[in-house]
Amino acid sequence: xxxxxxxxxxxxxxxxxxxxxxxxxxxxxxxxxxxxxxxxxxxxxxxxxxxxxxxxxxxxxxxxxxxxxxxxxxxxxxxxxxxxxxxxxxxxxxxxxxxxxxxxxxxxxxxxxxxxxxxxxxxxxxxxxxxxxxxxxxxxxxxxxxxxxxxxxxxxxxxxxxxxxxxxxxxxxxxxxxxxxxxxxxxxxxxxxxxxxxxxxxxxxxxxxxxxxxxxxxxxxxxxxxxxxxxxxxxxxxxxxxxxxxxxxxxxxxxxxxxxxxxxxxxx
Amino acid sequence: xxxxxxxxxxxxxxxxxxxxxxxxxxxxxxxxxxxxxxxxxxxxxxxxxxxxxxxxxxxxxxxxxxxxxxxxxxxxxxxxxxxxxxxxxxxxxxxxxxxxxxxxxxxxxxxxxxxxxxxxxxxxxxxxxxxxxxxxxxxxxxxxxxxxxxxxxxxxxxxxxxxxxxxxxxxxxxxxxxxxxxxxxxxxxxxxxxxxxxxxxxxxxxxxxxxxxxxxxxxxxxxxxxxxxxxxxxxxxxxxxxxxxxxxxxxxxxxxxxxxxxxxxxxxxxxxxxxxxxxxxxx
Amino acid sequence: xxxxxxxxxxxxxxxxxxxxxxxxxxxxxxxxxxxxxxxxxxxxxxxxxxxxxxxxxxxxxxxxxxxxxxxxxxxxxxxxxxxxxxxxxxxxxxxxxxxxxxxxxxxxxxxxxxxxxxxxxxxxxxxxxxxxxxxxxxxxxxxxxxxxxxxxxxxxxxxxxxxxxxxxxxxxxxxxxxxxxxxxxxxxxxxxxxxxxxxxxxxxxxxxxxxxxxxxxxxxxxxxxxxxxxxxxxxxxxxxxxxxxxxxxxxxxxxxxxxxxxxxxxxxxxxxxxxxxxxxxxxxxxxxxxxxxxxxxxxxxxxxxxx
Numbered sequence: 001x002x003x004x005x006x007x008x009x010x011x012x013x014x015x016x017x018x019x020x021x022x023x024x025x026x027x028x029x030x031x032x033x034x035x036x037x038x039x040x041x042x043x044x045x046x047x048x049x050x051x052x053x054x055x056x057x058x059x060x061x062x063x064x065x066x067x068x069x070x071x072x073x074x075x076x077x078x079x080x081x082x083x084x085x086x087x088x089x090x091x092x093x094x095x096x097x098x099x100x101x102x103x104x105x106x107x108x109x110x111x112x113x114x115x116x117x118x119x120x121x122x123x124x125x126x127x128x129x130x131x132x133x134x135x136x137x138x139x140x141x142x143x144x145x146x147x148x149x150x151x152x153x154x155x156x157x158x159x160x161x162x163x164x165x166x167x168x169x170x171x172x173x174x175x176x177x178x179x180x181x182x183x184x185x186x187x188x189x190x191x192x193x194x195x196x197x198x199x200x201x202x203x204x205x206x207x208x209x210x211x212x213x214x215x216x217x218x219x220x221x222x223x224x225x226x227x228x229x230x231x232x233x234x235x236x237x238x239x240x241x242x243x244x245x246x247x248x249x250x251x252x253x254x255x256x257x258x259x260x261x262x263x264x265x266x267x268x
Numbered sequence: 269x270x271x272x273x274x275x276x277x278x279x280x281x282x283x284x285x286x287x288x289x290x291x292x293x294x295x296x297x298x299x300x301x302x303x304x305x306x307x308x309x310x311x312x313x314x315x316x317x318x319x320x321x322x323x324x325x326x327x328x329x330x331x332x333x334x335x336x337x338x339x340x341x342x343x344x345x346x347x348x349x350x351x352x353x354x355x356x357x358x359x360x361x362x363x364x365x366x367x368x369x370x371x372x373x374x375x376x377x378x379x380x381x382x383x384x385x386x387x388x389x390x391x392x393x394x395x396x397x398x399x400x401x402x403x404x405x406x407x408x409x410x411x412x413x414x415x416x417x418x419x420x421x422x423x424x425x426x427x428x429x430x431x432x433x434x435x436x437x438x439x440x441x442x443x444x445x446x447x448x449x450x451x452x453x454x455x456x457x458x459x460x461x462x463x464x465x466x467x468x469x470x471x472x473x474x475x476x477x478x479x480x481x482x483x484x485x486x487x488x489x490x491x492x493x494x495x496x497x498x499x500x501x502x503x504x505x506x507x508x509x510x511x512x513x514x515x516x517x518x519x520x521x522x523x524x525x526x527x528x529x530x531x532x533x534x535x536x537x538x539x540x541x542x543x544x545x546x547x548x549x550x551x
Numbered sequence: 552x553x554x555x556x557x558x559x560x561x562x563x564x565x566x567x568x569x570x571x572x573x574x575x576x577x578x579x580x581x582x583x584x585x586x587x588x589x590x591x592x593x594x595x596x597x598x599x600x601x602x603x604x605x606x607x608x609x610x611x612x613x614x615x616x617x618x619x620x621x622x623x624x625x626x627x628x629x630x631x632x633x634x635x636x637x638x639x640x641x642x643x644x645x646x647x648x649x650x651x652x653x654x655x656x657x658x659x660x661x662x663x664x665x666x667x668x669x670x671x672x673x674x675x676x677x678x679x680x681x682x683x684x685x686x687x688x689x690x691x692x693x694x695x696x697x698x699x700x701x702x703x704x705x706x707x708x709x710x711x712x713x714x715x716x717x718x719x720x721x722x723x724x725x726x727x728x729x730x731x732x733x734x735x736x737x738x739x740x741x742x743x744x745x746x747x748x749x750x751x752x753x754x755x756x757x758x759x760x761x762x763x764x765x766x767x768x769x770x771x772x773x774x775x776x777x778x779x780x781x782x783x784x785x786x787x788x789x790x791x792x793x794x795x796x797x798x799x800x801x802x803x804x805x806x807x808x809x810x811x812x813x814x815x816x817x818x819x820x821x822x823x824x825x826x827x828x829x830x831x832x833x834x835x836x837x838x839x840x841x842x843x844x845x846x847x848x849x850x851x852x853x854x855x856x857x858x
Contacts, residue, residue: 016370037391086273104288116292220381221380232384251369
């Protein structure tokens with residue numbers, strides 16, 4: 001019915017260029033054949049991608065990030081499920097306060113969390129350890145996991161479970177055959193969103209990662225602090241490609257808008 | 269029966285008490301401890317760090333820069349993000365989804381990679397941005413972006429823009445699709461419709477987006493660290509330096525606690541004001 | 552000359568003709584309903600009159616003047632939307648005043664007319680409320696007041712009562728009719744509810760697949776449907792030997808078409824029968840006057856006069 005005019009479309013084009021420019025530039029420079037930062041004009045080369053293999057710290061950091069993200073997201077979903085069930089299905093004293101507490105890592109600056117974790121882990125001897133990283137990441141990605149598990153638990157029509165019970169299903173059968181299949185997509189998306197956030201987190205992690213446990217973004221950050229060369233652009237290009245792939249998969253599976261806005265608008 | 273919900277939240281509660289509340293309390297306590305180059309941290313209660321931060325003009329300058337940058341980033345993202353959200357909302361089905369992905373997707377791409385992109389674009393006086401602006405005749409001499417507040421503001425606006433678009437988009441989604449037609453039928457022109465009908469309804473979204481963007485901009489770390497370099501400090505990079513370079517943890521903790529308190533107060537007050545203003549109208 | 556004329560009005564969406572050569576004349580002060588199932592083109596027609604959809608062909612004229620040459624914002628039509636489309640950030644009075652403000656009506660005059668119109672729709676006491684503090688029926692009245700206050704040449708109503716519950720809808724129908732009579736504004740109503748169309752209109756336009764199947768007064772369209780589509784759409788119909796017979800015209804008689812009662816449903820003021828006959832299953836509606844009626848399984852004879 002209403003259409004965007006030419007001015008609006010011109011504005012939109014500039015806006016999209018602004019949003020994409022730095023990402024495109026990183027990927028572009030990564031293909032340079034030169035030994036210094038330059039935009040490939042005629043010659044393209046994969047030399048800086050091959051070069052990654054010669055820097056074991058980037059490769060090991062990648063696996064470190066992957067393992068940390070997968071594990072802490074799974075545990076965050078694990079902690080979220082019972083909490084989401086309580087919050088979505090029960091009215092009890094302190095319900096709002098609990099929700100606020102579990103969502104609080106979104107409100108506290110990550111720099112403050114990083115400092116707090118560093119102080120705490122140093123006291124209890126977990127500084128720089130993988131265990132410490134996992135504990136910190138569970139807490140930091142918990143709001144993302146909880147939001148989607150909550151949405152999924154709240155969206156569950158209880159009369160569907162009642163229908164199963166009325167048809168003779170036992171409590172266990174209801175859980176296995178009705179409730180779980182209905183909430184699994186929400187849990188999977190919660191895990192995925194938590195994973196992406198854990199995988200990208202740098203501000204908090206830079207405080208508590210040790211030399212042997214540094215994640216990929218932390219390695220990249222520390223590397224850039226010293227100097228910017230084509231190697232770090234090719235590493236970044238790989239990270240961007242991985243994230244974009246994951247994003248598209250997530251968009252197909254769940255709908256990015258629903259994921260980020262936090263509720264579906266398909267009702268209209 | 270009554271204990272069920274409490275049992276269900278118990279695991280997460282224990283985790284958060286141990287891993288969030290205790291460390292935060294310890295950090296606040298740390299800001300009152302003493303520190304010396306050779307003696308390290310002494311667990312005593314003194315106001316030395318607080319006095320130092322509040323009395324030394326250097327810290328005022330850093331906090332001033334932090335909130336100045338955050339305010340600029342907030343204004344820029346609102347001014348440029350809100351119209352884009354409106355344009356997105358008017359797009360037709362396949363385009364809308366595609367561009368929503370393009371604009372919101374960067375939110376999930378590593379902030380280090382995105383900032384690296386800006387560092388490459390700025391790249392001294394001969395960077396792409398300056399070349400482009402000069403070719404377009406918008407500027408006559410190159411603007412220094414690297415290691416300046418200008419560069420930080422541009423990069424942070426890019427990093428945080430998706431939050432603003434998302435927030436305004438969510439508000440526009442609640443708009444009755446016929447509401448603009450209703451205004452037009454009553455004789456309102458396109459600009460009047462935008463100003464009198466659409467903008468007031470997008471305002472709660474713009475304000476809540478502004479709150480998010482401001483608090484994230486004021487506490488941002490990786491982007492100011494990379495664009496600002498070692499000299500141009502904001503609160504978070506200052507705290508980082510105290511912790512990992514100078515090793516004066518109590519002073520770093522003081523800076524962090526001040527940042528936390530100021531931001532928390534600002535966010536709570538702003539949320540209250542927005543809620544009170546719009547409770548009657550939108551509920 | 553007719554007040555509003557639609558002349559071979561056509562709208563194509565791609566290869567699909569949503570409105571297909573619709574021609575219609577509406578007299579000044581008349582209440583005309585566009586009635587039909589969803590997808591029949593009635594809403595598209597309304598949106599073309601309003602100016603939100605551009606016709607692919609044909610003309611719309613008011614008193615002979617070409618309406619299509621006038622921008623939507625300058626047409627001066629009052630529209631009540633299905634969703635009401637009230638401005639949620641403005642009070643009731645501000646909502647109603649908006650159109651007058653756009654016309655540049657002076658403040659004092661504006662206040663007077665807003666108060667007058669709110670009085671007309673029975674919302675005089677609600678001027679300071681915000682839309683979300685009102686019930687559905689009250690919001691509906693605000694939408695009506697907002698459309699009427701600008702003294703529109705034509706009032707366009709797009710399914711205005713469809714969001715109300717059955718009882719309220721009936722009350723609003725009566726009120727809408729009274730208000731329309733009072734102000735005398737030429738009105739076009741779009742609806743899929745044949746009861747609503749018949750209750751409110753001077754004439755109804757039964758639409759199907761973008762075309763007008765019949766344009767007639769409600770009673771006439773009901774009694775003498777021009778096509779089988781109209782007959783079916785305007786109420787239950789039996790088809791016997793190619794003739795349409797309304798269920799309430801069939802009586803139980805001593806002699807006539809023989810049949811057996813299959814089902815009988817009591818509906819308060821009437822009984823609904825399904826009778827198996829040699830001419831097929833016929834629907835019969837009889838007033839409930841308290842007497843005994845044939846039961847399920849009973850053998851009956853059906854008779855009807857020729858209309």
